[in-house]
Amino acid sequence: MKPPDFDYVAxxxxxxxxxxxxxxxxxKVLAGGQSxxxxxxxxxxxxxxxxxxxxxxxxxxxxxxxxxxxxxAMTRQRRAERDPVVAERCPLLVESLRHVxxxxxxxxxxIGGSVAxxxxxxxxxxxxxxxxxxVHVTGHSGDRTxxxxxxxxxxxxxxIEDGEILTAVEVPASGPRTGWSVVEIARRPGDYxxxxxxxxxxxxxxxxxxxxxxxxxxVGDRPMRAxxxxxxxxxxxxxxxxxxxxxDGLSPGxxxxxxxxxxxxxxxVTSRRALTQALESAA
Amino acid sequence: MTTHDITVExxxxxxxxxxxxxxxxxxxxxxxxHLTGTHVGCEHGVCGACTVQLDGDxxxxxxxxxxxxxxxAIKTVEGLAxxxxxxxxxxAFSGAHALQCGFCTPGFLMAIDSMLDELSAMNxxxxxxxxSGNICRCTGYQGIVEAVQATVAGDKHDGR
Ligand SMILES: Cc1cc2nc3c(=O)[nH]c(=O)nc-3n(C[C@H](O)[C@H](O)[C@H](O)COP(=O)(O)OP(=O)(O)OC[C@H]3O[C@@H](n4cnc5c(N)ncnc54)[C@H](O)[C@@H]3O)c2cc1C
Ligand code: FES
Ligand code: FES
Numbered sequence: 001m002k003p004p005d006f007d008y009v010a011x012x013x014x015x016x017x018x019x020x021x022x023x024x025x026x027x028k029v030l031a032g033g034q035s036x037x038x039x040x041x042x043x044x045x046x047x048x049x050x051x052x053x054x055x056x057x058x059x060x061x062x063x064x065x066x067x068x069x070x071x072x073a074m075t076r077q078r079r080a081e082r083d084p085v086v087a088e089r090c091p092l093l094v095e096s097l098r099h100v101x102x103x104x105x106x107x108x109x110x111i112g113g114s115v116a117x118x119x120x121x122x123x124x125x126x127x128x129x130x131x132x133x134x135v136h137v138t139g140h141s142g143d144r145t146x147x148x149x150x151x152x153x154x155x156x157x158x159x160i161e162d163g164e165i166l167t168a169v170e171v172p173a174s175g176p177r178t179g180w181s182v183v184e185i186a187r188r189p190g191d192y193x194x195x196x197x198x199x200x201x202x203x204x205x206x207x208x209x210x211x212x213x214x215x216x217x218x219v220g221d222r223p224m225r226a227x228x229x230x231x232x233x234x235x236x237x238x239x240x241x242x243x244x245x246x247x248d249g250l251s252p253g254x255x256x257x258x259x260x261x262x263x264x265x266x267x268x269v270t271s272r273r274a275l276t277q278a279l280e281s282a283a
Numbered sequence: 284m285t286t287h288d289i290t291v292e293x294x295x296x297x298x299x300x301x302x303x304x305x306x307x308x309x310x311x312x313x314x315x316x317h318l319t320g321t322h323v324g325c326e327h328g329v330c331g332a333c334t335v336q337l338d339g340d341x342x343x344x345x346x347x348x349x350x351x352x353x354x355x356a357i358k359t360v361e362g363l364a365x366x367x368x369x370x371x372x373x374x375a376f377s378g379a380h381a382l383q384c385g386f387c388t389p390g391f392l393m394a395i396d397s398m399l400d401e402l403s404a405m406n407x408x409x410x411x412x413x414x415s416g417n418i419c420r421c422t423g424y425q426g427i428v429e430a431v432q433a434t435v436a437g438d439k440h441d442g443r
Binding site: 001002003004005006007008010030033034037038041042050052054078101102103104105107108188189190 | 284285287303304305307310325326327328331334337340341342343345346347348350351353394397398412413415416417
């Protein structure tokens, strides 16, 4: 359970971090280490160099940009969870963070690290996907922005290239009469969920749903946005009716924790509960 | 591999050491500083036995490299009591029979101590959830929850 040998640098600027990453084909970014260090302990990763971003200037911030909320990659999850600006601008993110591991994991784990790690059962990638957010990355060839729908490429895999660093995560700020909910089925609190649904709905003055976001976790090799359910809700379907569409297009794997069929069943159950709760909290 | 010089304050004492990057903070505390109160259970982040405080926050010392905490302040279970006087949380653990073998206890103490403010506003179910990152094989958690409730309520235990 001891990590293999590696070299370590802790640069203080993004430029130096990119240079360090470019200096070694087997280099890897170290953020909070809450996923990477277990991978090292199990010898599932063997980088020759770790580039620690903890001392890099400018990556730890929460910025309210009016219609958008921008969070620096190295912002600790525990800070974001307790931040009043995040609570006001993106309550779904706060609710989701409470489901990420335990407080001691969130003290170290970062917003950017969770999104870059792209675990299919992780909450934060699903929030960014559900809300139609994007990430900012930078590398040798400059800065670019990747839309959430193009970011998640498969199991623990994103379109962030080797040598690039995720610098910030951006989500649209929530409007008035917005409700949200995170419903998960997990063996123990804090465990990665067998299946979960993350939902945000917005109502107009007459109480009709005018904006619907739903993403599912634990049902594929990446977080999945439930477009069919969203369309049904926007068309006036009840949570019960709409949730029956949740398994559309999903083919989750079976493992020791849950069979594929059970996960599909949970997709309906968690979607129904999340839609119902989000509607109630928006009303 | 290259080693790194670090300065770390542990329980108020500054230590200068030279460490290889792969040295876990848990091993640094136990093997370099001989502070063996910090226990190592799973060594991959799931049991909580190795919890210490880093600049006041509860963290897993098995999910941190010593080199990452250069310039930081660490508090371990050895830093909780003042001399022979138990910390109120330790006294409450003793009073509520919140430990049997004691293997998990240092992790619980350091996790709980880092969250006392939040725990004081929680009901029993919320306390259980807040403590879910620490695993105890012996007690069934009842005594641990009672010890937390006694501590945040300011109840004095006789430490029997
Ligand atoms: C016991 C336990 C339970 C957990 N439960 C959950 C859970 O329920 N839900 C959940 O979502 N997560 C869970 N986690 C994982 C936790 O949320 C991690 O914090 C998170 O997945 C990774 O964030 P990190 O900052 O620790 O990244 P690291 O572990 O440092 O890095 C993870 C990966 O992302 C890359 N990376 C990190 N930052 C960047 C960046 N800025 N640019 C480019 N690449 C980058 C790294 O190179 C590495 O490959 C759990 C972890 C543990 C130990
Ligand atoms: S030894 Fe660190 S969490 Fe188990
Ligand atoms: S007292 Fe034995 S593991 Fe908790």
